[in-house]
Amino acid sequence: MRNDIRDPPHAVVSGASIAGLSAAYWLRRTGWQVTVIERAPGFRDGGQNVDVRGVGREVLTRMGLFDVVKGLNTTETSAVLVDGRGRVTAELPSDGPDGATAELEILRGDFARALLDHLPEGVETRYGDTITGTAEDEDAITVSTYSGRVLRADLLVLAEGVRSATRDRLFDGLVERRALGVNMVFGTIPRTAGDDDRWRWYSTVGGRQVHLRPDNHGTIRAILSYPRDEDLASLDRAEALARVRARYAGAGWEAGRVLDGFDASEDVYVDHLTQIRMPTWHRGRVCLVGDAAWCVTPMGGGGASLALTSGYVLAASLSSHADTESALTAYEAWMRPLVDSTQRLPPGVVRLAHPRTRLGLALRTLVVRSLSSPLLAPVAARLTQVAGTDRPLPPLA
Template sequence: MSHDVLVTGASVTGPALAWWLHRFGMNVTVVERSPAFRDGGQNIDVRGAGREVLRRMGLEQAVAKAGTGEQGIVFVDENNRVKAEFDKEVFGGNGPTAELEILRGDLARILYEHSRDRAEYVFGDSIESLDDGGEGGIEVTFKKGGARRFDLVIAAEGIGSSTRRLLFGDTAKRRPFNLYMGYFTLPKGENDGVFARWYNAPGGRSVLLRPDPKGTTRAVLTLQQAPCGYEDLSLDEQKQVLKERFADAGWETPRVLQGLAQADDFYFEMIGQMRLECWSKGRTALVGDAAYAPSPVSGMGTSLGLVGAYVLAGELSRHDDHAEAFAAYERIMRPYVDQAQDVPKLGPRIANPRTRFGIVLQQAVLNLATKPGIRNLAGKLIEPPAEKIDLPDYGRAVSR
């Protein structure tokens, strides 16, 4: 078993990993690029096995308490008439609204608070270079903080991971989904309640409004569009793109665009997945979005990050040889990741129809999916594969 582990990234996966590594007897340092703990982010889902990992960390109740309170989702037309309604219980808590819905910043904060006494946290730094000396460990040079030697380095740096680039060069590319999404917070409107509301406009556009526990509303504007360089524009230019492309979208979009103009937490991304043939090299491994981001449309990124952290730490506790541990981590996680990346079954095109006819058809199918007799079949189409992993029990490794 290796003892000194550097984890990079302090969002969801990094702090969860730090907690489990410490639990299994390792010394952990977490280095986060941002100068301070990063709040922010919108509603994320914790599903199935991800929830079980939180339970094993003793955090399930804390996370449930901090949840957004979203009770389900309705699909509406331009007159705000409900065309299909999914209560969060409909698919056993594993449908469009997960049983555990929480703001990313709130979940990350809970995990950080839970692990900060168990690991040394360093903010405002990142890896400049790595020198893997094999048996002698790995020499890490930091951008600000000089050099240090570790037994292992694990990158939990999200989809844009620079350590992944150091390891694999530019061969690891995002697989784009022909979707762009803009996220921001706006004042609560009179129709905003405990249900999320999803509105489709022709041209592959959708507006999603979701409740949060802060008395505001979280908005997501989605645009079906092949990669065209929007991701390289400045924030103001990206806002302008959305303003122009959604100008005639109808429904409550004018107030949403007003909120967009004033939003100071606007975040815009080209949606895609990260697929790699291997998640480790020598003494360095990748975990969470850095290794296998499934995209926000899958609703599985956070669960994969939590489960990946648990399995990676557990396998490191089971094997004296880190290479065997990395191989076991990959063997256990790979099928689960493959399934998660196979979603959404309601693919981006179906979720954002281009024509009015497509929207009517989509709403009719969704409405059908709410009917009890059809629900099981619909569940197979809609549900992410949150339960489809047998979580190993690393209990014996703990007491070793």
């Protein structure tokens, strides 16, 4: 019995990626009327490898999507460190569902598409629109949009990702951005005969990394990652890529091929890794899910799993609490320990991942080799396990 939510209740969800589509799915499944607003003019394809781990696997199963996602697997079989000639120097542990190469590896665009196609009847999805204003009264929240719509809702769910503008407006002063000092550039490049089904990870001096990962679309997903406190996302694409090229001068291995590929690719995503930390994820009738609430960055991993899980936990909490405030408090209480444990990076992990000197590189290879030994297998398993919890998911009432 909800004492401040109308029947049928109405939710506006802003953002149609992993978190927003999961929230839309589960809210609709629990009887809500749902309107999704997405700023992009159409479905946003693109993006690189994400994975579903830990409790996210259970949410996917409850959605009936486990086999669908498994079928869309990137085809990656394992993960190895390579030297400048492409020779394998160490293998990352990939045993079990949550190894370095997870059982459920999927491209972000394929994952979002699977969620969109699986939305229950009755979810309204509006592209090319965005929230321009909100006003709350005792009975509801009024949401105004750029296209001129005015929506009365019981709940506004913000799923706008790490740079959510609506979150910044409505939670002013509560958003802490913690930069990890790492830039990552993701892009799709042509596959060549020398590529295989392993994730190949090359590191060289200056903390510069090059990653090549196979996909199920006949192309290669490449990542350049290096330590630097510089937000390339605010630059135009040509300027950002020119700076990355300068940074990778003389890096060796496949760096030149990746940079040329990025110049020609339409699918380049630049990220200055920044965790979002907030003391609360709800205020009145507004709540945050996914990266907008707690971006963990690819360094922590598990962002897609947490985004997926948050949609379920939100709907479950709303289904079993009498009023919005206690439902959103319960949602937050369930998600918070999971997010905290994912955001808490082991000390020195950024440096270990980006060794700057030849000695550092040699030490890192040694550490990875040791982690592959049976003796240290439990430690390795802990490092790759994210979004894991012993707590059962809250039930859908």
